[in-house]
Structure formats: C-alpha cells, structure tokens
Amino acid sequence: MAHTAIELNGISKSFGAVHANRNIDLKITAGTIHGIIGENGAGKSTLMSILYGFYQADSGRIQVAGKPASIKTPSAAIALGIGMVHQHFMLVENFTVLENVMLGAEGEALLNTSIAKARDELERLERDYGLEVDPDALIEDLPVGLQQRVEILKALYRGADILILDEPTGVLTPAEADHLFRILRQLKEEGKTVILITHKLREIMAITDNVSVMRQGAMVATRKTAETTVEELAELMVGRHVLLRVEKGEGRAGDVMLSVKNLTVKDSRGVTMVDDVSFDVRAGEIVGIAGVAGNGQSQLLEAITGVRQAVSGTVTLDGTPVELTGEADPVDLRKRGMAHVPEDRHHVGLVLPFEENENAMLGYHWQDKYLKGPLLDIEAIRDDARRKIEKYDIRPADCRLKTANFSGGNQQKIVLAREMEQDPKVLIVGQPTRGVDVGAIEFIHRRLIDMRDQGKAVLLVSVELDEIRSLSDRILVMFAGRVVGERGPEATEGELGLLMAGVEKKEAAE
Amino acid sequence: MSAPYAKLPAWADYGLIPLINLAVAFLVAGLVVMLVGENPIRAAAILVEGALGRGQNIAYTLYYATSFIFTGLAVAVAFHCSLFNIGGEGQAYVGGLGVALVCLAFDSVLPWWLVFPLAIAGAALFGAAWAFIPAYFQAKRGSHIVITTIMFNFIAASLMVYLLVNVLKPAGSQAPQTRTFLEGGQLPKLNFVLEALGFSVRSAPFNLSFLLALLAAFLVWVLIWRTRLGYEIRMRGFSPKAARYAGVSETKIIIIAMLISGALAGMMALNPVMGDQNRLQMDFVTGAGFVGIAVALMGRSHPAGIVPAAILFGMLYQGGAELAFEMPNISRDMIVIIQGLVILFAGALENMFRPSVQALFASLSPQAAGVEARQGEGG
Numbered sequence: 001m002a003h004t005a006i007e008l009n010g011i012s013k014s015f016g017a018v019h020a021n022r023n024i025d026l027k028i029t030a031g032t033i034h035g036i037i038g039e040n041g042a043g044k045s046t047l048m049s050i051l052y053g054f055y056q057a058d059s060g061r062i063q064v065a066g067k068p069a070s071i072k073t074p075s076a077a078i079a080l081g082i083g084m085v086h087q088h089f090m091l092v093e094n095f096t097v098l099e100n101v102m103l104g105a106e107g108e109a110l111l112n113t114s115i116a117k118a119r120d121e122l123e124r125l126e127r128d129y130g131l132e133v134d135p136d137a138l139i140e141d142l143p144v145g146l147q148q149r150v151e152i153l154k155a156l157y158r159g160a161d162i163l164i165l166d167e168p169t170g171v172l173t174p175a176e177a178d179h180l181f182r183i184l185r186q187l188k189e190e191g192k193t194v195i196l197i198t199h200k201l202r203e204i205m206a207i208t209d210n211v212s213v214m215r216q217g218a219m220v221a222t223r224k225t226a227e228t229t230v231e232e233l234a235e236l237m238v239g240r241h242v243l244l245r246v247e248k249g250e251g252r253a254g255d256v257m258l259s260v261k262n263l264t265v266k267d268s269r270g271v272t273m274v275d276d277v278s279f280d281v282r283a284g285e286i287v288g289i290a291g292v293a294g295n296g297q298s299q300l301l302e303a304i305t306g307v308r309q310a311v312s313g314t315v316t317l318d319g320t321p322v323e324l325t326g327e328a329d330p331v332d333l334r335k336r337g338m339a340h341v342p343e344d345r346h347h348v349g350l351v352l353p354f355e356e357n358e359n360a361m362l363g364y365h366w367q368d369k370y371l372k373g374p375l376l377d378i379e380a381i382r383d384d385a386r387r388k389i390e391k392y393d394i395r396p397a398d399c400r401l402k403t404a405n406f407s408g409g410n411q412q413k414i415v416l417a418r419e420m421e422q423d424p425k426v427l428i429v430g431q432p433t434r435g436v437d438v439g440a441i442e443f444i445h446r447r448l449i450d451m452r453d454q455g456k457a458v459l460l461v462s463v464e465l466d467e468i469r470s471l472s473d474r475i476l477v478m479f480a481g482r483v484v485g486e487r488g489p490e491a492t493e494g495e496l497g498l499l500m501a502g503v504e505k506k507e508a509a510e
Numbered sequence: 511m512s513a514p515y516a517k518l519p520a521w522a523d524y525g526l527i528p529l530i531n532l533a534v535a536f537l538v539a540g541l542v543v544m545l546v547g548e549n550p551i552r553a554a555a556i557l558v559e560g561a562l563g564r565g566q567n568i569a570y571t572l573y574y575a576t577s578f579i580f581t582g583l584a585v586a587v588a589f590h591c592s593l594f595n596i597g598g599e600g601q602a603y604v605g606g607l608g609v610a611l612v613c614l615a616f617d618s619v620l621p622w623w624l625v626f627p628l629a630i631a632g633a634a635l636f637g638a639a640w641a642f643i644p645a646y647f648q649a650k651r652g653s654h655i656v657i658t659t660i661m662f663n664f665i666a667a668s669l670m671v672y673l674l675v676n677v678l679k680p681a682g683s684q685a686p687q688t689r690t691f692l693e694g695g696q697l698p699k700l701n702f703v704l705e706a707l708g709f710s711v712r713s714a715p716f717n718l719s720f721l722l723a724l725l726a727a728f729l730v731w732v733l734i735w736r737t738r739l740g741y742e743i744r745m746r747g748f749s750p751k752a753a754r755y756a757g758v759s760e761t762k763i764i765i766i767a768m769l770i771s772g773a774l775a776g777m778m779a780l781n782p783v784m785g786d787q788n789r790l791q792m793d794f795v796t797g798a799g800f801v802g803i804a805v806a807l808m809g810r811s812h813p814a815g816i817v818p819a820a821i822l823f824g825m826l827y828q829g830g831a832e833l834a835f836e837m838p839n840i841s842r843d844m845i846v847i848i849q850g851l852v853i854l855f856a857g858a859l860e861n862m863f864r865p866s867v868q869a870l871f872a873s874l875s876p877q878a879a880g881v882e883a884r885q886g887e888g889g
C-alpha cells in the first residue's frame with residue numbers, strides 16, 4: 001500500500017483582502033504524479049509556495065511522509081526532499097548554467113574543486129535525463145525554453161524526492177513537453193513524487209495519476225485521472241462550460257502591413273540566430289510562427305521591434321522601413337502603429353515593482369491622455385487602468401496593487417490589455433497565452449481573432465502548436481533560424497512537428 | 511532571492527525599524543564611549559542637549575540638516591535610476607564655485623533676493639556639470655559610476671585648491687579663499703523664526719537655504735512620483751530591459767538623472783557659501799556629500815524620510831561637536847565613529863532587523879501581514 005508523501009490539512013492563506021487559499025485539504029500519494037489545475041489566481045502557486053517554504057500558511061497543517069513538518073524556509077523544504085521548479089524562473093541571468101545549478105549548494109569552501117564535482121554531476125544528470133544544456137552558456141543568452149531545463153536540473157541536482165513543477169510546459173513545444181513527461185515518468189518509476197501544475201488539460205490526461213481542481217482559493221475536487229474527462233475538468237475549474245476550440249471565420253487579407261526581407265540576426269555571442277528570413281503579414285490576417293523554443297523566434301521578434309540589431313535585411317512597417325541598428329525608437333514604432341506583446345512579460349513587458357496602473361501605460365506614457373502639462377495625470381492613468389481591468393477581467397480588480405502580486409495569467413492580461421487597447425495596425429505577439437488558464441485563453445484568442453477581423457495585421461509567435469494552428473491564417477515554421485516551411489491552417493500536427501524538428505521540407509511534405 | 515517579507519504597517523516600516531536601528535547604533539556607540547572611560551548616559555545627554563538644548567543649538571542643527579537634505583536628495587534621485595552617485599562631495603564643492611562666481615559678479619549691483627536665484631542656478635549648473643562627465647561615461651561607455659564619481663571627488667578637490675590659490679584669492683591675501691561677499695551675496699538668517707517661537711539665538715548660520723531645501727524635497731517628490739520623467743527614471747531603475755522596451759533611452763535617462771542629482775548636490779553649497787561664510791573657502795563641504803548617502807539610505811530615498819534623517823544627522827553633527835568639547839576623552843574622531851555607527855546600522859544594515867520584526871508581526875497577526883512578492887515571481 002502506497003504511503004502518503006504529502007498531506008495538507010486546512011491550509012489557509014490571505015493576502016490582505018484576497019483569500020488565496022481557503023481551508024485546503026490535499027493528500028498526495030508517494031510515487032504518483034499529481035496534477036493541480038485551476039484558473040489564474042485560483043491559488044495554485046500560493047499553495048505550492050507554502051509547501052516550499054516561501055510563504056507561511058495563516059493556519060493549517062503540513063505533513064511530509066507522515067510526519068508533521070514546519071516548513072519555514074525553502075532550505076527547510078529542500079532538506080525534506082522537496083524541490084520546486086518555479087513558474088517564473090529564478091536564475092541569475094549573468095551566471096552560467098553550471099553556476100546557477102550550483103548556487104546555494106556549493107558545498108565546499110574552495111570553489112574550484114566543487115565546480116569540478118558539480119560539472120561531473122551536472123553532466124551526468126544531463127545525460128541521464130536527456131536535458132542537454134551547455135554548462136558554460138550564460139543564462140541571459142539562453143532562450144526561455146532552455147532556461148526551463150536549467151531550472152529542472154537545479155532541482156534534480158539538489159536531490160529532490162518530491163518535485164513540484166509550476167507550469168513547466170508553458171514554454172515547451174509538445175515534443176519538448178513529451179520529453180519532459182518521459183523524465184517525469186522516469187522519476188516516478190524511481191519512486192519519486194511529482195506535483196504538476198498546468199493549464200493544459202491534455203497534459204493532465206496524458207501523465208497524471210490523480211488531479212485536483214482549485215477554484216477561487218478552494219479545493220473543489222480531486223479525481224483519479226483515469227475516471228475523468230477534459231470537459232469535466234474544464235467545467236470544474238471555471239464553473240461554466242468552456243469552448244475549448246476557437247471559432248473563426250475566413251480571414252480577408254488586405255495590404256501588406258509588415259514586410260520582412262532577408263533578415264539575418266546574430267545573438268550576443270555572434271551565433272546566427274535568424275538566417276535570411278523573409279515573409280509578409282497583411283492587414284486582416286494572422287501569421288503564426290511555429291517552432292521549438294530557441295530556434296530564433298525571440299531574436300526575430302526583437303529585431304522586428306527594433307530592440308536587437310540585425311546584421312542585414314529590411315523590415316517595413318506599413319510601407320516605411322524600421323530602423324534595424326538596434327537603436328530604433330520604440331516610441332516611434334508605437335506611433336506608427338506597431339504594438340508588441342513581448343515573450344518575456346516579467347523582465348520586458350512589465351515592471352513588477354510598479355503598481356498595476358503604472359504598467360497599464362508602459363510604453364505609451366508619453367501620450368497626452370496620461371499627462372497634464374509636465375505632470376502625470378494620476379486620475380486619468382488610474383481610470384484608464386480601471387477601464388482595462390474591467391474590460392479584460394483582470395483580477396484582483398485593484399489598479400493600485402503591485403504588479404508582482406498578480407498571478408501569472410493576470411499579469412499577461414495586463415500586457416495584452418495595454419497593447420490591444422492601442423488600436424494598432426500591426427500587433428506582434430509573443431507567447432500570448434503562456435501560463436494562462438483555459439477561460440482566459442478562450443478570451444485572449446477571441447480578442448486576437450477580433451483584432452484580425454478589424455483589419456489588423458497580427459504576427460503570432462508561439463511554441464503552442466495548437467494555438468498556432470487554431471489562430472493562424474498562414475503558418476511559418478522556424479528551425480535553426482530559418483523559415484523551413486509555410487503551411488495553411490489545415491496542416492496536421494504531425495506535418496508541422498516534422499518541420500519543427502528540422503526534417504527536410506521534401507520529406508515532410510510527403 | 512530573498513525570503514518573503516511580511517508587509518509591515520507603515521508606522522512600523524517607517525518609524526519602528528529606523529528607531530530600532532538607531533537604538534542599536536547608540537548602544538554600540540555607548541560601548542565605545544565606555545571603552546574610552548566616559549559615562550555613555552551622560553554622553554548621550556550632552557549630545558542631545560548639544561543638539562536641541564537651546565535655540566542656538568537648534569539653529570546649528572538645522573543649519574547642518576539643510577546641507578544634508580540637499581545631498582540626501584541628490585543621492586536619492588540617482589538611486590531611483592539605480593545609479594549610486596558617490597560624487598555628491600565633489601559636485602557640492604564645484605557647485606560652490608558656481609555660487610561664488612555669481613556672488614562675486616553681482617553682490618555689489620543687485621540685492622540678495624535677485625542674486626539668490628542666480629546663485630541657485632549657478633550652484634545647480636556647476637554641480638550638474640560635474641556630474642555630467644561620470645554620467646556620460648556610464649551611459650556611453652559603461653564605466654561604473656561609483657568609481658568615476660569617487661575619482662571626480664578627488665579631481666574636484668584639486669581643482670578647487672588650484673582655483674582658490676591661483677585664481678580666486680584676492681591679491682595680497684594669505685588665505686586660499688575669495689573675498690567676502692557684500693550684502694548682495696549674503697542670504698538672510700532664519701534665526702528670527704526660532705526667536706519668534708520663544709528660543710533665544712545669539713548668532714547661528716541657520717539661513718534661508720533651509721526653506722529652499724524643503725522646497726527641493728517637495729519638488730523631488732513631485733519629480734519622482736508625479737512626472738513623466740520621474741516615471742521613466744523609476745522604470746529604468748527597476749528594469750532596464752522594460753525601459754528599453756518602453757522606449758526610454760538608457761543613455762538619456764542616466765544622464766538626466768545624474769544631472770538632476772548633481773544639481774541638487776551643487777545646491778548644497780548655497781547653505782555654507784552664501785548663507786554662512788559669505789565667501790568661498792577650502793573644504794567647505796566637510797563630508798556632507800557622504801552623509802547624504804546615509805541620509806538617503808535611512809530616508810529610503812523618499813523625501814519624507816530624507817528630511818527627518820537629515821535633521822537627525824544634523825543633530826549628530828551639532829551635538830557631537832558639543833560632546834567633543836565637553837568630554838575631554840571624546841575627540842572629534844570619536845564623533846565620526848558614532849556617526850559612522852549610525853550610518854552603518856541605519857543605512858547599510860537597514861535590513862538587519864527587518865526580518866525578525868516582520869516575523870514578529872506575522873506571528874502576532876498572520877492575516878494582516880500580506881506578503882511582499884519577490885521580484886521575478888508573480889504567479
């Protein structure tokens with residue numbers, strides 16, 4: 001009879017007026033994979049943070065392996081064999097992979113001997129689990145997908161017995177996610193326990209043994225995965241019926257609004273990341289760029305939006321060229337009608353210590369409506385933020401709350417609301433639904449289609465194949481910096497998957 | 511990343527924690543006083559008495575505080591842009607040159623109230639100019655501002671000695687200082703205000719620039735929290751990447767923040783040069799630039815914290831001088847040690863007692879203590 005790895009009894013936690021967790025009971029059997037799902041802001045991350053010692057519960061009890069545990073700090077959690085991969089990475093950007101993995105677990109006083117040991121250990125882990133990352137690469141040079149691997153390696157390196165993964169697949173393609181799941185199954189076989197938070201019900205069905213559903217801070221149901229369905233889970237989560245499939249009419253493509261010609265971009269180490277890429281985006285269409293994370297999509301977005309220098313090529317926005325020296329004025333681009341939802345909302349799209357209303361105008365703060373002479377028009381700024389909060393159902397509906405205190409999905413809505421409400425001609429979107437719950441995805445997808453139907457040109461970069469397929473009018477696949485194929489929305493997942501894996505065009509078409 | 515901090519009520523955050531820090535600083539200082547064989551309680555009494563005992567002392571305390579408000583604000587503005595301006599000392603010194611040049615040029619032709627605005631402009635301009643060079647190197651070449659501003663403190667000192675000895679010293683005079691300004695180059699004293707409140711002040715250098723300092727504190731608050739520029743400064747201070755995404759030019763914002771910082775530091779010179787000594791003399795800044803760092807740290811870079819912190823340091827300066835005078839075993843250097851301890855505990859170790867206070871609050875009322883989310887962790 002399997003014993004209980006973790007048992008929570010009556011856990012409650014409030015942040016001011018927000019009841020993030022209400023009287024939660026949860027039992028997790030050792031050696032299983034246990035899924036936790038729930039809407040954005042349902043309290044999943046909070047609950048896991050309590051388990052990992054970041055937060056203290058206001059009340060309730062925790063038992064680990066049958067023994068009462070008081071987990072006051074993450075180091076206490078680590079000592080109990082609990083490891084966590086966070087929803088938002090906790091890596092030191094200007095450290096190497098190896099340094100990040102070792103950080104806080106250096107062991108000895110002399111760094112160079114422990115570095116050698118750590119390198120061996122890291123390479124062993126990378127081999128055993130197929131998590132290849134160059135140990136000497138700087139984190140800031142790695143695409144999000146690889147940073148994720150580093151986070152997993154970090155937890156494994158600390159010998160976690162119970163591994164908590166908070167939305168680990170948000171940045172992965174299905175193929176990468178499958179890879180991760182193989183690792184998780186392997187861990188399970190070794191008797192480890194995995195807690196998996198995800199918004200993707202398909203993943204829940206594919207890999208978990210049990211699944212618990214949270215809604216508005218409460219635990220509303222726990223099911224054996226084999227005995228439930230996607231529809232039931234979605235309904236339990238949101239409390240209403242959810243459309244899991246986007247409905248959209250035919251697009252009517254107009255003039256070319258964004259044109260990219262022979263664009264080549266290198267990263268800071270001089271490696272070619274975007275290699276001679278050309279494409280057009282027309283008014284009234286959504287062009288999706290699919291690809292495994294790290295194949296140049298991020299650099300492509302940065303070059304088009306003028307923040308990263310391109311080596312050669314041209315980009316035209318509504319007929320006028322975009323400065324490609326990396327010195328482009330983002331304000332000028334915005335004035336010319338380019339809106340941009342960046343892939344990395346935490347470091348780029350938002351200033352986390354700012355109040356929500358300060359982020360609701362980020363990048364547009366020069367607009368007259370926010371200013372009263374030389375001063376900021378605080379009232380106008382807050383009214384504007386409140387309007388967006390209402391229209392995009394951002395929760396909690398408090399424009400004075402620090403942005404860092406919003407849940408991941410709601411932070412994403414803050415960015416989307418800001419960019420979409422500008423009524424741009426061209427909307428460039430990177431990973432719009434990363435970490436966003438099914439209800440909100442439905443909403444965001446609806447909004448993107450609306451933008452298209454209003455005649456906007458939308459360039460969508462996403463590692464979610466489903467998302468690309470259901471939204472795009474045309475799909476470009478990037479592999480190793482090149483566009484290796486263009487397909488219509490009817491392309492099958494298998495066909496795109498092959499292209500994304502770099503299998504030659506001809507073969508893929510057959 | 512740091513452990514999550516329970517959010518404290520404002521009174522604890524801005525009142526209790528600084529008080530604990532101060533108390534510990536004085537406790538350690540008391541040990542030092544005991545070591546040299548004096549009674550720490552009596553020393554403390556003399557210090558407070560010396561700072562606030564009589565109108566005269568209060569006036570001196572406020573005179574010093576005036577300088578510290580300016581330099582504290584200077585450091586704070588740069589802090590908001592995540593720049594550490596250690597060059598307040600040099601910027602204030604060069605700012606003094608601006609004040610002196612204006613006063614020397616106009617003191618015989620204009621009344622003080624016309625010279626004053628010109629002198630403010632001169633001080634700000636010269637201070638800003640001195641901050642510009644390190645700012646430019648930081649913005650364009652990435653030379654670290656901490657290093658360059660320190661170097662510029664030394665260069666300022668040498669430059670001013672050269673100018674005072676070779677250019678500004680009146681012919682035939684022995685002292686390396688300018689001539690004394692005439693009426694038009696002298697700011698009115700504010701001692702009458704204290705006298706109106708019933709204190710007696712014989713003579714003290716407390717002058718009009720105190721009001722200017724308070725005005726500057728208000729304007730810095732407006733700048734940082736109520737203007738577009740301040741918004742951009744804070745944006746770059748929190749997240750350079752987001753600032754670039756938002757279209758804030760890194761080069762421009764670094765230079766502007768440093769110019770404002772330098773201007774504020776430069777304005778400190780008004781207080782001693784135009785308000786007290788009425789001439790430009792060597793080393794008139796006497797460390798106020800560095801005290802500004804402690805004041806900004808203790809005041810948490812907020813004008814509402816900087817003003818009281820500056821007054822506290824004014825008390826230490828003034829009370830410390832009395833203490834050195836009254837207690838033979840306590841030299842001026844001892845006073846510097848005590849000030850150093852306050853800086854250490856109130857500034858550098860500001861976070862030392864915070865976690866335990868927060869834990870205490872959290873255990874007293876877990877529901878009330880929200881949690882400050884860590885940077886980089888939102889969901």
Ligand SMILES: Nc1ncnc2c1ncn2[C@@H]1O[C@H](COP(=O)(O)OP(=O)(O)OP(=O)(O)O)[C@@H](O)[C@H]1O
Binds near residue numbers: 020041043047409882
């Ligand atoms: N430090 C904090 N201060 C105040 N409120 C917070 C804080 N952290 C979380 N919250 C609030 O608590 C609620 C639960 O947040 P939590 O991050 O646990 O949600 P989640 O289920 O992980 O959502 P997501 O799927 O979007 O990641 C949200 O309403 C959030 O705004």
Ligand SMILES: [Mg+2]
Binds near residue numbers: 045087407889
């Ligand atoms: Mg979360």
